[in-house]
Amino acid sequence: MIDRSFSSSRIGAALVSGFVAMALVGPAIAQEAGAEKAAPVKLQLNKTESAGDACRITMVVDNSKGPAMKTFKVDLFAFDTDGVAQKRVAVELAPIASNKTSVKIFDFPGIACGKVGRILLNDVLACDGGEGARETCLARTETESKAGISFDR
Known part of the structure; x- marks a missing residue:
């Protein structure tokens, strides 16, 4: 049984x-x-213009679907038209409001815009807000260009 x-x-x-x-x-x-x-943060190289001996960059930061960020510091490299790295800048793009698009302007000192062939998003140096981790911010960052200069990661 x-x-x-x-x-x-x-x-x-x-x-x-x-x-x-x-x-x-x-x-x-x-x-x-x-x-x-995670909602992407879209960085658009929108415009370049000469500002003395610098190349002035107008960057559109599209956070229209993401949370607010207190800090969003990026590491950028400018390459000349032959592909040789020329200048490096660290740029703070925050504060970035949640569900908002904003415009940031900064300079690449010592290089004329006509000599810039490419800009590289090398890294995200600091990120505070939303998902928060630097690696997460880098993974969710997308790049594009309307300025006639390549902008990629």
Whole structure:
């Protein structure tokens, strides 16, 4: 004779264990999926103009779908038309309001705009707000250019 109460209690325990595991793992999976779908911060090289011996950059920062950021400092390199790195600047683009697009203006000193062939977003140096981690900010940053100079990561 088979003791059915023993088998059903084992099945019940297995089901409970499975539900507990799903309850513990489910939020972690959802959090990872949420991190992958974080709203992008779009940096658009919108315009360049000469400002003395500097190349003045007008940058559109599109955070129209993201949380506010207290700090968003980027590391940029300007390359000449032959692809040789010329100038490096660290630029603070924050504060950035949530769900807002803003314009920031800064200079690449000592290089004429006509000699700039490419600008590289080398890294995100600091990021505070929203998801917060520097690496997360770098991953969610997208680049584009309307200025006739390539801008990429």
